[in-house]
Amino acid sequence: MQSTMMDVPLTVAMILRQGSVVHGESRVLTWTGDGARSATYAELGERTARLAGALRALGITGDQRVGTFCWNDQEHLEAYFAVPAMGAVLHPINIRLFPEQMAYVTNHAEDEVVIVDSTLAAPFGKLLPHLKTVRHVLVVGDADLATVQADGVEVHRYDDLLAAAEPVFKWPDVDERQAASMCYTSGTTGRPKGVVYSHRSTFLHASAICRGDALGLDPLDRVLPVVPMFHANAWGLAHAAVLIGADLLMPERFLQGEPLAAMIQAERPTVAGAVPTIWNDLLQYARGHDVDLSSLRMVPCGGSAVPRSLMEGFDHEFGIPIRHAWGMTETSPVASVAIPPREAEGEERWRYRLTQGRLLPEVEYRLTGDEGVAMPSDGESVGELEVRGPWVTARYHKEDDEAKFHDGWLRTGDVGTIDPRGYFTITDRSKDVIKSGGEWISSVDLENALMAHPDVVEAAVVGIPDEKWQERPLATIVLREGADTDPVDLRASIEERFARWQLPDNFAFIDAVPKTSVGKFDKKVLRQRYAEGDLDVQTVPHD
Numbered sequence: 001m002q003s004t005m006m007d008v009p010l011t012v013a014m015i016l017r018q019g020s021v022v023h024g025e026s027r028v029l030t031w032t033g034d035g036a037r038s039a040t041y042a043e044l045g046e047r048t049a050r051l052a053g054a055l056r057a058l059g060i061t062g063d064q065r066v067g068t069f070c071w072n073d074q075e076h077l078e079a080y081f082a083v084p085a086m087g088a089v090l091h092p093i094n095i096r097l098f099p100e101q102m103a104y105v106t107n108h109a110e111d112e113v114v115i116v117d118s119t120l121a122a123p124f125g126k127l128l129p130h131l132k133t134v135r136h137v138l139v140v141g142d143a144d145l146a147t148v149q150a151d152g153v154e155v156h157r158y159d160d161l162l163a164a165a166e167p168v169f170k171w172p173d174v175d176e177r178q179a180a181s182m183c184y185t186s187g188t189t190g191r192p193k194g195v196v197y198s199h200r201s202t203f204l205h206a207s208a209i210c211r212g213d214a215l216g217l218d219p220l221d222r223v224l225p226v227v228p229m230f231h232a233n234a235w236g237l238a239h240a241a242v243l244i245g246a247d248l249l250m251p252e253r254f255l256q257g258e259p260l261a262a263m264i265q266a267e268r269p270t271v272a273g274a275v276p277t278i279w280n281d282l283l284q285y286a287r288g289h290d291v292d293l294s295s296l297r298m299v300p301c302g303g304s305a306v307p308r309s310l311m312e313g314f315d316h317e318f319g320i321p322i323r324h325a326w327g328m329t330e331t332s333p334v335a336s337v338a339i340p341p342r343e344a345e346g347e348e349r350w351r352y353r354l355t356q357g358r359l360l361p362e363v364e365y366r367l368t369g370d371e372g373v374a375m376p377s378d379g380e381s382v383g384e385l386e387v388r389g390p391w392v393t394a395r396y397h398k399e400d401d402e403a404k405f406h407d408g409w410l411r412t413g414d415v416g417t418i419d420p421r422g423y424f425t426i427t428d429r430s431k432d433v434i435k436s437g438g439e440w441i442s443s444v445d446l447e448n449a450l451m452a453h454p455d456v457v458e459a460a461v462v463g464i465p466d467e468k469w470q471e472r473p474l475a476t477i478v479l480r481e482g483a484d485t486d487p488v489d490l491r492a493s494i495e496e497r498f499a500r501w502q503l504p505d506n507f508a509f510i511d512a513v514p515k516t517s518v519g520k521f522d523k524k525v526l527r528q529r530y531a532e533g534d535l536d537v538q539t540v541p542h543d
């Protein structure tokens with residue numbers, strides 16, 4: 001029997017309508033370095049209509065791609081809604097990729113229009129001659145337009161186009177399965193790959209992350225998405241905030257500890273999302289300065305494993321709970337969130353908070369061992385996590401990558417355990433696992449233990465070739481300024497938590513762990529630096 005329910009599409013226009021009409025008084029604020037400029041969601045609604053009209057006049061009449069080359073700010077939010085709501089496809093370009101990769105993704109997505117922030121006009125101008133499909137560039141702000149020139153490309157000022165456009169736009173009916181936006185993976189292995197989100201996936205994901213079993217957002221929240229809008233949709237925070245009428249505080253290019261502390265103190269966000277590296281930076285800054293972070297009630301954190309030392313620092317020194325979440329560009333991205341069960345207390349509570357969390361109900365999961373064997377969710381058996389669900393990609397844009405999919409499931413490349421209550425714990429990326437003498441060593445566990453040492457700011461562990469054991473762990477360590485800890489001390493500090501053979505015997509002190517374009521440890525670069533003899537390795541034999 002069929003239901004009697006209406007089949008109404010779930011669209012980005014629906015989110016925009018709710019935000020701009022029902023929550024018209026809520027605000028988007030953009031940090032400018034010493035204060036914030038702001039607009040109401042009602043004004044956002046009008047400006048998105050004007051932007052849609054302007055884009056239509058430039059020939060965006062169907063599902064063409066409109067790129068953005070922007071920080072998190074009000075204009076980026078306008079594009080986030082105008083482009084999908086008018087039936088076109090938004091492509092936020094990751095401004096931290098290598099120039100060749102940025103050209104690759106823009107050409108691959110076939111962006112016809114790109115909206116560029118003035119502070120990024122110079123690097124974009126260098127890229128432009130390599131962009132084959134771009135016909136129009138819209139410059140936000142007052143950059144010299146001469147910096148953005150190429151044959152066959154018309155350059156406009158964003159605000160001039162908006163001023164000349166009509167303040168209303170007739171948003172078309174859009175099929176919910178149609179493309180709304182696309183993000184490329186950060187390309188740590190091989191070329192970046194395009195993930196295309198639908199209206200439906202965007203709507204469902206935005207609604208779900210507002211729920212209590214996920215990030216628990218509230219209309220009275222003021223949300224600070226530090227995570228870039230070009231990286232996995234800023235974790236859906238921008239869509240979710242507009243959907244429920246929470247304010248948004250956009251950090252623009254001010255992403256270091258000091259300016260973040262200033263903007264949090266001045267504009268009092270209640271929820272702020274970023275990768276561990278950013279929060280580590282804020283923590284180091286806040287420790288040495290008199291800053292008021294008390295407005296924050298919850299800090300979603302993910303993108304890489306959150307070290308216990310970071311969570312403890314936020315909890316004990318500032319009374320702010322970090323909420324650990326896991327996801328991927330391919331999963332929109334939020335797929336699991338670590339909220340401990342009701343009865344867990346003390347050390348057990350910590351153990352749950354440090355897992356990658358429980359998969360949300362929409363995201364089905366299974367663990368797959370060697371040769372495709374299904375592994376039990378017993379908290380001990382290790383396998384690769386595979387997922388499927390309404391906001392999980394089924395393929396990549398214009399790419400056959402069968403290795404990433406398995407009978408209709410996405411192979412996440414994350415290896416770990418799932419306990420009987422559904423808590424997923426990553427022990428490694430499949431490409432980063434260290435296999436020593438036939439046994440696995442978790443680089444993530446070693447890193448977390450090393451980062452708990454008071455002198456260690458960052459630690460990244462990689463496997464290096466070994467004649468006898470095939471691979472042994474090499475710990476690369478960034479020490480706090482002025483610290484003089486040596487490898488023997490470091491190893492002693494973690495030796496109770498590991499079997500002897502799992503402890504690293506090689507250490508290298510480095511200035512900073514190399515990071516990918518989205519702030520993850522770039523272990524490929526570390527392995528390469530080791531192979532090229534570029535690391536000063538100190539070996540501490542096991543006695």
Ligand code: AMP
Nearest residue numbers: 186302303304305325326327328329426
């Ligand atoms: P990206 O698509 O750039 O967001 O990268 C996704 C990958 O980041 C995942 O497959 C994981 O390897 C890693 N990742 C994301 N969140 C976490 C987390 N909470 N803990 C550990 N790794 C994570």
